[in-house]
Amino acid sequence: MTALVAYATHSGATRTLAETLADALREAGLDCDLVDLEEAPDPSGYDAVVLGSGVRVESIEKSAAAWATQHADALRTRPFAFFSCSGSASDPAKGGKQKATDAFLATLDHTPVATKxxxxxxxxxxxxxxxxVLLKSMRTPTGDFRDLPAVAAWGREIAPLLQG
Ligand SMILES: Cc1cc2nc3c(=O)[nH]c(=O)nc-3n(C[C@H](O)[C@H](O)[C@H](O)COP(=O)(O)O)c2cc1C
Structure with a gap:
């Protein structure tokens, strides 16, 4: 079966997560394409879809939200999963919650098989x-907070859900 991993990124972190996820899905047996949303991929050509987006100013990337709206019919009619990539997800006090994700999911008229x-x-x-300047004024912690093994583990977890 075929799967699309589509992503929107500004500074590149979401791309690295999407690459790790696509590798894990391939290892789980899915025929997986990894495509930047700038290339305007068409999800209707795939059996399953994962969308990943960076977070900026408490929203997912505008391009990701617009793509999900444009392709709502395709995303509603096949297994669809979503992940965000953000600074605050490294804060244990957030308990895995991300306002930008919750706001995005509230705009969908379908429920993803998985979100992270x-x-x-x-x-x-x-x-x-x-x-x-903005981030310094907000005293945002800086560093590389990625946990790629956790992304790969999520890929193994959702592979059967994407396979339906
Ligand atoms: C201008 C700007 C605004 C940001 N706003 C948020 C935010 O509201 N919440 C958050 O958790 N992280 C925020 N971040 C951190 C990003 O989510 C983080 O750098 C993430 O890795 C970006 O993904 P990308 O590299 O794929 O663009 C912000 C980063 C920038 C540069």
Whole structure:
């Protein structure tokens, strides 16, 4: 069966998570394509779909939200999973919750087979100056908080759900 892992990223962290996820899904036997949303992939050509998005200012990427709306029919009629990649997911006090994900899921008229909020990275040398100023003013912790083994484990967990 075929699966699309589509992602939206600004500073690259979500791409690395999506790559790890796609590898895990392939190891689980899925024929998986990994595509940046900038390439406007068509989910209707796949049996299952995973969407990943970075988080900025408490929202998922606009391109990810718009793509999910544009392809709502396709996402509703096949197994669909979603993951976010954010700074605050590295904070244990958040308990795995991410406001941006909850707000996005509330816009869907279907329920994903799985959702997950993964920590990404906050690396000043990967973001434009005006955003650095914003993050510094918000005292956002910086560093690489990714847990790629956890992403691979999630891939193994959701593979059977995507296979339906
Ligand atoms: C301008 C800006 C705003 C951000 N806003 C949030 C936020 O509201 N909540 C959060 O948890 N992380 C926030 N982050 C951290 C990003 O979610 C984190 O860097 C993530 O890895 C970005 O994914 P990407 O590299 O795929 O773009 C922000 C980062 C930037 C640069």
């Amino acid at each position: 909020n993964f920590p990404g990275w906050v690396l000043m040398d990967r973001i434009p100056l005006h955003e650095r």
